[in-house]
Amino acid sequence: xxxxxxxxxxxxxxxxxxxxxxxxxxxxxxxxxxxxxxxxxxxxxxxxxxxxxxxxxxxxxxxxxxxxxxxxxxxxxxxxxxxxxxxxxxxxxxxxxxxxxxxxxxxxxxxxxxxxxxxxxxxxxxxxxxxxxxxxxxxxxxxxxxxxxxxxxxxxxxxxxxxxxxxxxxxxxxxxxxxxxxxxxxxxxxxxxxxxxxxxxxxxxxxxxxxxxxxxxxxxxxxxxxxxxxxxxxxxxxxxxxxxxxxxxxxxxxxxxxxxxxxxxxxxxxxxxxxxxxxxxxxxxxxxxxxxxxxxxxxxxxxxxxxxxxxxxxxxxxxxxxxxxxxxxxxxxxxxxxxxxxxxxxxxxxxxxxxxxxxxxxxxxxxxxxxxxxxxxxxxxxxxxxxxxxxxxxxxxxxxxxxxxxxxxxxxxxxxxxxxxxxxxxxxxxxxxxxxxxxxxxxxxxxxxxxxxxxxxx
Amino acid sequence: xxxxxxxxxxxxxxxxxxxxxxxxxxxxxxxxxxxxxxxxxxxxxxxxxxxxxxxxxxxxxxxxxxxxxxxxxxxxxxxxxxxxxxxxxxxxxxxxxxxxxxxxxxxxxxxxxxxxxxxxxxxxxxxxxxxxxxxxxxxxxxxxxxxxxxxxxxxxxxxxxxxxxxxxxxxxxxxxxxxxxxxxxxxxxxxxxxxxxxxxxxxxxxxxxxxxxxxxxxxxxxxxxxxxxxxxxxxxxxxxxxxxxxxxxxxxxxxxxxxxxxxxxxxxxxxxxxxxxxxxxxxxxxxxxxxxxxxxxxxxxxxxxxxxxxxxxxxxxxxxxxxxxxxxxxxxxxxxxxxxxxxxxxxxxxxxxxxxxxxxxxxxxxxxxxxxxxxxxxxxxxxxxxxxxxxxxxxxxxxxxxxxxxxxxxxxxxxxxxxxxxxxxxxxxxxxxxxxxxxxxxxxxxxxxxxxxxxxxx
Numbered sequence: 013x014x015x016x017x018x019x020x021x022x023x024x025x026x027x028x029x030x031x032x033x034x035x036x037x038x039x040x041x042x043x044x045x046x047x048x049x050x051x052x053x054x055x056x057x058x059x060x061x062x063x064x065x066x067x068x069x070x071x072x073x074x075x076x077x078x079x080x081x082x083x084x085x086x087x088x089x090x091x092x093x094x095x096x097x098x099x100x101x102x103x104x105x106x107x108x109x110x111x112x113x114x115x116x117x118x119x120x121x122x123x124x125x126x127x128x129x130x131x132x133x134x135x136x137x138x139x140x141x142x143x144x145x146x147x148x149x150x151x152x153x154x155x156x157x158x159x160x161x162x163x164x165x166x167x168x169x170x171x172x173x174x175x176x177x178x179x180x181x182x183x184x185x186x187x188x189x190x191x192x193x194x195x196x197x198x199x200x201x202x203x204x205x206x207x208x209x210x211x212x213x214x215x216x217x218x219x220x221x222x223x224x225x226x227x228x229x230x231x232x233x234x235x236x237x238x239x240x241x242x243x244x245x246x247x248x249x250x251x252x253x254x255x256x257x258x259x260x261x262x263x264x265x266x267x268x269x270x271x272x273x274x275x276x277x278x279x280x281x282x283x284x285x286x287x288x289x290x291x292x293x294x295x296x297x298x299x300x301x302x303x304x305x306x307x308x309x310x311x312x313x314x315x316x317x318x319x320x321x322x323x324x325x326x327x328x329x330x331x332x333x334x335x336x337x338x339x340x341x342x343x344x345x346x347x348x349x350x351x352x353x354x355x356x357x358x359x360x361x362x363x364x365x366x367x368x369x370x371x372x373x374x375x376x377x378x379x380x381x382x383x384x385x386x387x388x389x390x391x392x393x394x395x396x397x398x399x400x401x402x403x404x405x406x407x408x409x410x411x412x413x414x415x416x417x418x419x420x421x422x423x424x425x426x427x428x429x430x431x432x433x434x435x436x437x438x439x440x441x442x443x444x445x446x447x448x449x450x451x452x453x454x455x456x457x458x459x460x461x462x463x464x465x466x467x468x469x470x
Numbered sequence: 471x472x473x474x475x476x477x478x479x480x481x482x483x484x485x486x487x488x489x490x491x492x493x494x495x496x497x498x499x500x501x502x503x504x505x506x507x508x509x510x511x512x513x514x515x516x517x518x519x520x521x522x523x524x525x526x527x528x529x530x531x532x533x534x535x536x537x538x539x540x541x542x543x544x545x546x547x548x549x550x551x552x553x554x555x556x557x558x559x560x561x562x563x564x565x566x567x568x569x570x571x572x573x574x575x576x577x578x579x580x581x582x583x584x585x586x587x588x589x590x591x592x593x594x595x596x597x598x599x600x601x602x603x604x605x606x607x608x609x610x611x612x613x614x615x616x617x618x619x620x621x622x623x624x625x626x627x628x629x630x631x632x633x634x635x636x637x638x639x640x641x642x643x644x645x646x647x648x649x650x651x652x653x654x655x656x657x658x659x660x661x662x663x664x665x666x667x668x669x670x671x672x673x674x675x676x677x678x679x680x681x682x683x684x685x686x687x688x689x690x691x692x693x694x695x696x697x698x699x700x701x702x703x704x705x706x707x708x709x710x711x712x713x714x715x716x717x718x719x720x721x722x723x724x725x726x727x728x729x730x731x732x733x734x735x736x737x738x739x740x741x742x743x744x745x746x747x748x749x750x751x752x753x754x755x756x757x758x759x760x761x762x763x764x765x766x767x768x769x770x771x772x773x774x775x776x777x778x779x780x781x782x783x784x785x786x787x788x789x790x791x792x793x794x795x796x797x798x799x800x801x802x803x804x805x806x807x808x809x810x811x812x813x814x815x816x817x818x819x820x821x822x823x824x825x826x827x828x829x830x831x832x833x834x835x836x837x838x839x840x841x842x843x844x845x846x847x848x849x850x851x852x853x854x855x856x857x858x859x860x861x862x863x864x865x866x867x868x869x870x871x872x873x874x875x876x877x878x879x880x881x882x883x884x885x886x887x888x889x890x891x892x893x894x895x896x897x898x899x900x901x902x903x904x905x906x907x908x909x910x911x912x913x914x915x916x917x918x919x920x921x922x923x924x925x926x927x928x
Contacts, residue, residue, distance in 0.1 A: 066703065069696050072583055080581075123538075125530055128891070209667040210752070210891035234894040238527050238753075241895070245524065294668070295696075433586070433668035436692040437699070 047388040054450035060309040061442035068295035075292035076332040077109030077263035098273045102266035105342040107332040109263040113256030121250040131255045132217040142254035149243040164195035171236040188228035198227045202236035206427040213431045265331040274323040282460040284358035287333030294435035302364030304329045310453035321460035330405040344408035356459040359403030360419040363426040367451040369396030373416040415466035505846040512908035516900035518767040526753035533750035534790040535567030535721035556731045560724035563800040565790040567721040571714030579708040590675040600712035607701040622653035629694040646686035660694035664885040671889045726787040734780040740918040742816035745791030752893035760822030762787045768911035779918035788863040802866035814917040817861030818877040821884040825909040827854030831874040873924035
């Protein structure tokens with residue numbers, strides 16, 4: 013009896029011990045070997061870079077409504093289907109269709125001189141023979157207000173040097189409305205970029221119905237400074253602006269989706285991706301071809317390694333992020349019935365340079381769990397977790413309570429290339445794309461497989 | 471008598487001692503206070519920057535043969551005459567007159583796409599409807615030779631990444647001749663620059679009579695890489711090149727000269743300056759407006775401080791450095807009678823960023839004297855003296871035995887902007903221009919005033 017009692021007590025103690033071990037098993041314990049395999053597989057070749065380059069070179073930039081966007085999507089679908097995912101499909105999205113036409117900016121006086129420009133996305137056209145007016149240069153909306161009396165009938169130049177994107181972009185977005193308030197006939201904005209080699213940056217701009225719509229275009233920082241110096245020198249500078257754009261009826265586009273079904277909880281979903289549309293300049297390589305293709309590559313690696321996540325991993329290439337966000341909204345609408353089953357949404361739209369970690373929505377306990385996940389990113393030195401993560405395309409999901417993350421990358425170069433002809437493949441490299449793919453694969457896989465779930469709650 | 475003898479011996483000893491002191495007086499001893507005054511005066515205001523900006527903004531780029539070059543020279547003469555120099559004058563120079571016309575590069579197949587380009591200075595035009603051909607991309611002249619059989623009737627692209635200017639510029643200068651050897655109908659060159667934000671760089675190119683002349687243009691590194699990737703992928707890429715340039719009869723231009731006459735040896739001359747012409751892009755602010763205006767400013771400071779150098783200090787703005795060197799040659803010819811009286815020639819044509827010191831021609835003892843001079847540049851941290859210094863415009867003088875120097879500046883940015891639309895005032899700043907002015911003023915003044923002379927001998 014004593015022996016039986018001893019054995020029973022021993023058994024109980026031992027079971028408790030094992031149980032405590034299991035309970036304490038960390039994400040690192042569970043996923044260490046898997047993530048090392050993901051990293052090794054990611055770094056093996058240049059599939060991600062080569063695919064992105066082939067699409068960018070073959071079809072060009074991908075503005076919503078363009079033939080090249082839809083050709084790119086067709087090509088993606090064709091190649092994606094070769095990767096053996098459980099499913100690859102598209103979902104229809106109506107997108108704005110704004111087309112850049114002939115555009116020019118000529119200095120008429122004090123000398124004849126052509127200036128580089130990019131009409132901003134959505135700007136109205138000028139009359140066919142252009143608008144001719146004198147430049148009034150300002151450095152803020154406050155200065156514009158001070159110069160109210162001077163602005164009427166003239167062309168306002170917002171020459172605001174880049175500080176942060178958030179601070180500076182308001183002149184691109186709202187410049188036309190503000191200038192029109194005081195009777196300007198057109199507005200120009202110093203390109204929103206952190207560096208310039210005579211490099212205009214396009215981007216979205218908006219009107220409202222309270223003031224007349226006036227044409228709005230971006231010029232290079234070089235010319236903005238020159239016109240500003242001339243204005244400070246009291247040189248009367250007259251320019252002629254011609255913009256011939258077209259606003260056509262909404263066009264048909266598509267979100268692209270690919271999935272590996274969950275082995276245990278297929279109805280629970282980790283969604284991750286980027287936006288497949290771009291502006292109509294450069295190749296949209298960094299913004300956001302890279303974000304899409306590292307997500308695709310992440311799914312390809314999971315598939316190639318034969319990993320079976322418990323939940324479903326779904327890649328989405330949202331369309332029309334740049335000038336409408338129709339893709340992000342359409343996804344949230346089409347998947348409204350399963351939004352509460354989305355356990356995590358990850359977006360990459362800040363470039364695909366060397367990854368540093370992820371931004372993450374939610375409360376402190378959420379960030380703590382994200383930090384536990386990010387330990388697995390140690391070997392690629394991408395363990396930073398910081399609060400944030402409300403990407404544009406996953407915004408509608410986050411609003412409905414889905415936890416969100418955004419890939420964080422080395423940020424020094426993004427705003428040099430953003431919305432310019434310099435957003436091209438040479439700015440990316442296979443190694444950094446592979447690191448981003450690994451980071452995305454690891455975070456999405458753990459999110460889809462781990463026992464706990466992240467929370468969308470603040 | 472004993473006392474007299476004692477006094478005489480004492481007097482002799484004392485005189486010898488004083489004499490030895492005088493003999494050992496270094497340049498530092500003589501010029502320390504003067505150079506400190508020069509530095510202080512240089513840093514007082516932004517005259518140099520403001521003058522250069524006003525000229526660049528008012529008249530634009532200054533290609534040889536252009537109206538804007540001559541307008542700029544007129545303006546310079548007018549303002550220079552206000553500075554009270556002993557004389558300000560111009561000397562006539564006949565210069566080449568090549569005019570860029572309409573130019574375009576369109577991808578025809580596999581898709582329609584416009585590529586940015588700059589015809590290289592001196593290139594022939596294409597037929598009016600352009601030249602259409604398939605791209606063959608190479609990375610060296612050796613690879614071109616290997617592909618000899620493939621090149622006939624096609625358009626060669628030299629996609630050679632920038633290493634050093636000297637190494638890479640040969641594809642811009644000699645690309646057309648090499649490509650024509652194998653029957654190419656035109657040639658394109660990846661722009662010779664250390665960085666690109668979709669930035670084409672123009673520059674000089676040459677033909678020889680042994681092979682047919684073919685059109686030659688520069689494209690951006692972004693497009694060069696894209697066309698090269700497409701070529702590697704075996705995508706047949708066809709482009710249409712249109713260049714409509716004009717080679718007009720030689721035009722009238724001028725070298726600009728200003729002088730402070732030497733107080734003791736007015737026939738001995740220190741000449742210093744830069745070239746006033748530029749390419750027909752950007753503002754020619756850095757290349758070489760800056761080099762001219764810091765030299766002018768140096769002379770203005772010497773004048774303002776009331777300094778009277780023993781020898782003559784002469785500033786020269788040479789014309790037509792970029793595509794002919796007619797100004798440098800004309801100066802040497804016009805001043806042939808006094809070339810042996812030139813004790814020093816200093817050029818600034820490597821940008822006017824933070825000065826580091828000077829390159830100097832000649833033998834070791836010459837460099838040793840230059841180093842003694844450069845000690846006076848200690849307070850602005852520009853004391854480096856290194857062998858070199860054969861600037862283009864002072865080349866004809868150096869050939870005749872005149873000692874030469876070239877201002878050395880922080881070099882990381884020069885080839886980003888060189889021969890592009892980004893060579894604009896915003897790339898310079900008043901502080902660095904002032905430091906360059908101080909360095910030029912100090913070196914030229916000491917050269918014009920010191921007891922010894924530099925030697926032109928190797």
